[in-house]
Amino acid sequence: MAVPKVVGIETEFGIMQRGSEEWNPVSASSLLINSYVRSMSRHVVHQNSPVAWDFVDENPGADARDELSEDSSPPAVETHLVNAVLTNGARYYVDHAHPELSTPECRDALSVVLYDRAAELILIDSMAAATASLPPGEELIIYKDNSDRKGNAYGCHENYLLDRAIPFGQIITAATAHFVTRQIFTGSGKVGTEWPDHSVDYQITQRAEHFEEPVGLETTLKRPIVNTRDEPHSDSKKYRRLHVITGDANMSQVATFLKVGTSAIIFAMLEDEMFDRSIEFRKPVEAMHKVSHDLSLSVPLELADGRKMTALELQWDLFEQATRWKQERGLEAVGEECGDKVLTRWQQILHGLETDPSSLSNQIDWIAKRRILEGFIDRHSCDWSDQRLKALDLQYHDLRPSKSLAARAGLERIVDDVDAKLAMTEPPRDTRAYFRGKCLQNFSEDVVAANWDSIVFDVGDEPLRRVPMLEPLRGTADHVEGILDQCTSAAELLERLAG
Amino acid sequence: MADQEFKKKSSRREPEQVEEETTVATNESGEALKAELDDLLDEIDDVLETNAEDFVKSYIQKGGE
Numbered sequence: 001m002a003v004p005k006v007v008g009i010e011t012e013f014g015i016m017q018r019g020s021e022e023w024n025p026v027s028a029s030s031l032l033i034n035s036y037v038r039s040m041s042r043h044v045v046h047q048n049s050p051v052a053w054d055f056v057d058e059n060p061g062a063d064a065r066d067e068l069s070e071d072s073s074p075p076a077v078e079t080h081l082v083n084a085v086l087t088n089g090a091r092y093y094v095d096h097a098h099p100e101l102s103t104p105e106c107r108d109a110l111s112v113v114l115y116d117r118a119a120e121l122i123l124i125d126s127m128a129a130a131t132a133s134l135p136p137g138e139e140l141i142i143y144k145d146n147s148d149r150k151g152n153a154y155g156c157h158e159n160y161l162l163d164r165a166i167p168f169g170q171i172i173t174a175a176t177a178h179f180v181t182r183q184i185f186t187g188s189g190k191v192g193t194e195w196p197d198h199s200v201d202y203q204i205t206q207r208a209e210h211f212e213e214p215v216g217l218e219t220t221l222k223r224p225i226v227n228t229r230d231e232p233h234s235d236s237k238k239y240r241r242l243h244v245i246t247g248d249a250n251m252s253q254v255a256t257f258l259k260v261g262t263s264a265i266i267f268a269m270l271e272d273e274m275f276d277r278s279i280e281f282r283k284p285v286e287a288m289h290k291v292s293h294d295l296s297l298s299v300p301l302e303l304a305d306g307r308k309m310t311a312l313e314l315q316w317d318l319f320e321q322a323t324r325w326k327q328e329r330g331l332e333a334v335g336e337e338c339g340d341k342v343l344t345r346w347q348q349i350l351h352g353l354e355t356d357p358s359s360l361s362n363q364i365d366w367i368a369k370r371r372i373l374e375g376f377i378d379r380h381s382c383d384w385s386d387q388r389l390k391a392l393d394l395q396y397h398d399l400r401p402s403k404s405l406a407a408r409a410g411l412e413r414i415v416d417d418v419d420a421k422l423a424m425t426e427p428p429r430d431t432r433a434y435f436r437g438k439c440l441q442n443f444s445e446d447v448v449a450a451n452w453d454s455i456v457f458d459v460g461d462e463p464l465r466r467v468p469m470l471e472p473l474r475g476t477a478d479h480v481e482g483i484l485d486q487c488t489s490a491a492e493l494l495e496r497l498a499g
Numbered sequence: 500m501a502d503q504e505f506k507k508k509s510s511r512r513e514p515e516q517v518e519e520e521t522t523v524a525t526n527e528s529g530e531a532l533k534a535e536l537d538d539l540l541d542e543i544d545d546v547l548e549t550n551a552e553d554f555v556k557s558y559i560q561k562g563g564e
Contacts, residue, residue, distance in 0.1 A: 014560050025562070097562035148560040155564045219564040245564070372543065375536050391551035392543070394558060403546055408539060 002268035002333035003239065006161040006431055006472040007112055007260055010102040011249050012095060012154040013123060014143035014397070017134075025097035028130075030082045032099050032140055033092055035133055036126035037084050040425075053083035053091060054449035054456060062230040063217050064168050064240065085450045087425050087440045088118060089433030098154050099123070099142070104433030105452075105472050108335030109261030109342055111428055113253050114415045118423035120144065123399050125424075144249045145397035146206040149390065151194050153210040155219065156249035160264060161472055162240040163271050164232075170277065171242065172215055172226045174270045177279040178263060178318060179225055179246040180288045181311040183208060184297060185349050186259040188248040189366030191373065191384070191393040200293055201384035202373065204366045206248045208292030214284045219245050225284055233452035235470040242267065246288075251397060251406035253414045254363040258349060261334070261342030266318065268333040269325045276321055279314060280304040295370075297353060312353055319346055361410075368409045369396050435475030438484050439493075446490035459491040467497065 015032065017023035081094035089104025101122065103115035123142050130140040147153045162171065187204035194209050203209075216224030229243045244263065250256045269275045281287045282302040290299050291311045300308035309317070322343060331339030352360045361371040373389055382388070396405040427437025432453075439447055439455055448464060449456040457465045469475050487493040548554045 012564065014558070016558060025560070096564070098560070143558075148558050149555075150559060152560045152562075153564070154560060157564075371536065372539065375540050376543065379540050387552040387555055388547065390555040391548050394555060395546075395548060403548070405543060405546075408542055408546075410535065410539070 002271040005264035019138035035129035054451040064228040064230040089427035105431040108338035117420040158244040189369035429477035432475035443490035
C-alpha cells in the first residue's frame with residue numbers, strides 16, 4: 001500500500017559576484033548565506049551560533065541497487081562549508097561551489113510550492129544583505145536555473161518517501177516513464193544547445209542534455225535518469241527516499257506543483273500496484289534528449305515492445321492510469337485535496353499542450369520564456385543567434401526583483417506571498433520538520449546539531465542527547481504542539497519526551 | 500495497442516463546451532494579449548542587462564551537484 005508521499009526539493013542556485021575581477025563561488029556562496037543568517041539571527045540558527053548540521057546520517061555513496069557498479073563514484077560530503085538549519089525546518093548551505101537550499105519535508109505538492117517560494121524569498125533577502133556588505137559597484141546575483149549554458153549543470157533535486165518493499169527495478173521503470181515525458185511541462189526552456197557540433201535554437205529543458213545514463217549513483221558526471229543514492233534519512237527498514245535529479249528548477253509555481261504532484265502520484269500508484277509497467281523505452285537517454293529538443297511535441301519515442309508514442313501521448317496514458325488509481329484507491333497518499341488539484345491541473349495542461357501550447361504561457365516556463373524570446377525577435381528583427389537572447393534566457397531566472405524576467409512574465413501564482421513570507425521562518429505543521437523548526441525557535445541555545453532525522457541537545461551536565469526522528473510524519477503539530485507549548489526549557493522537553 | 504491509445508484520446512479531452520468557451524475567450528483576448536506582450540517587451544528593453552555578450556560570457560558555474 002502506498003505510503004504517504006512526504007516530499008521536498010533541494011535547489012542549487014547559480015551565483016555571480018559582479019563588479020569584482022577576483023571572486024570565487026565558494027566564498028561568494030558563504031558570504032550570501034552568512035549575510036542572511038546574520039540579518040535574521042533571531043529567526044535562524046547557524047553552526048557558529050550554535051547549531052551545526054549533523055553529518056552522522058550522510059552517506060551519499062550508498063547505492064539502492066545494493067552493489068556498486070564498477071564505474072560509479074559517490075559524491076563526497078563536504079562538512080566544512082557553511083551549513084545553516086533554519087527555523088522553518090530547511091537546510092541552507094554551500095554545496096560544492098553553489099548556495100543550496102533544501103526545503104523542509106512537506107506533506108503535499110502545494111506545501112512544496114509554498115516552501116520553494118519561501119526559498120526564493122530567502123535567497124532574495126540573502127542577495128540584498130550580502131550586496132550591502134560588498135564594496136560599492138559590486139553585487140551578488142543569484143539565478144534559479146540549472147546550467148551556465150557552457151556545459152556546466154547544477155541541480156534541482158526532488159525527494160519522495162517510498163515503501164522500502166517496492167523492488168528498485170519497478171521504481172526504475174515507473175520513474176523513467178514519467179521523468180522522460182513530464183519534461184513537456186517541467187522544462188524551464190533554454191536557448192541553444194550545450195552539445196558541441198549541434199545546432200538547436202531553443203529547447204524545452206535546461207537539464208536533459210546533461211544526462212548520459214539510464215540508472216546510476218552519480219550526480220555530477222555521467223548523470224543518470226534514475227539516481228540510486230540510498231540515504232533514507234528515516235527508518236531504513238520501512239522507507240526509501242527516492243532522490244530525483246532530472247528536473248529543472250522552475251520559476252513557474254504551476255510547473256513546480258505539477259512536477260512534484262504528478263511524480264508523487266506515479267510513485268503512489270506504483271506502490272499500490274496500479275502502474276502499467278509496460279511503458280519502457282528502448283533507449284531512455286536518447287528519448288530524454290529527443291523530448292527536450294522537440295518543440296512540436298510530436299516526435300514519437302520508441303518503446304521496448306515496439307510501440308511508438310509521443311511524450312504527450314505517454315503523459316495522457318499516465319494521467320488516465322492516475323485517474324483509475326484515484327477511483328480505486330483514493331488520493332490519501334498524496335493528500336486528498338491537493339491530489340485532486342494536481343489531477344485537474346495535469347489534465348488541463350496536457351489539453352493545452354495538445355491544442356494550443358501558447359495558451360500556457362502563464363503556467364509553463366519553457367512556453368513563457370519562448371513567448372518573450374519570440375516577441376523580442378519580432379520586435380528587434382534579429383534571429384536566434386543574437387547574444388541578447390542568451391542574456392534574456394539567463395535573466396528569466398535572475399532572482400533580483402529589479403531584473404527578473406520571470407517575475408514580469410505574468411506567471412500564475414498558486415501560493416500567496418504573505419504565506420510564503422511566513423514560511424521563511426515557520427515550519428510546515430504536518431511533518432517532522434515542525435518539531436525541528438520549533439526546537440530551533442524555542443530552544444536554540446540547547447540544540448548543538450540537527451539533521452533530517454535527529455536533533456542533538458546539550459542540556460548541561462548530562463551527555464549530549466540525540467532525539468531520533470526516524471518517522472517523517474511524527475513530530476507534527478498534532479503530536480508535539482501541546483508538549484512544546486508547556487515546556488519552558490529543552491531539559492523539560494527531553495524529560496517529557498522520555499516520559 | 501497504439502491504435503487503441505489514439506482512439507481513446509477524444510475521451511481524455513476537456514468537455515466540448517469548455518473547449519468552445521476557451522476558444523471564444525482566446526479570440527476576445529487576442530488583442531489584449533498582444534498589448535500585454537508589447538508592454539512586457541517595453542519593460543524588458545529597460546531592464547535587459549547592458550553588454551549582453553559580456554554578461555553571458557562571464558556566467559560560468561563550475562562544480563555543481
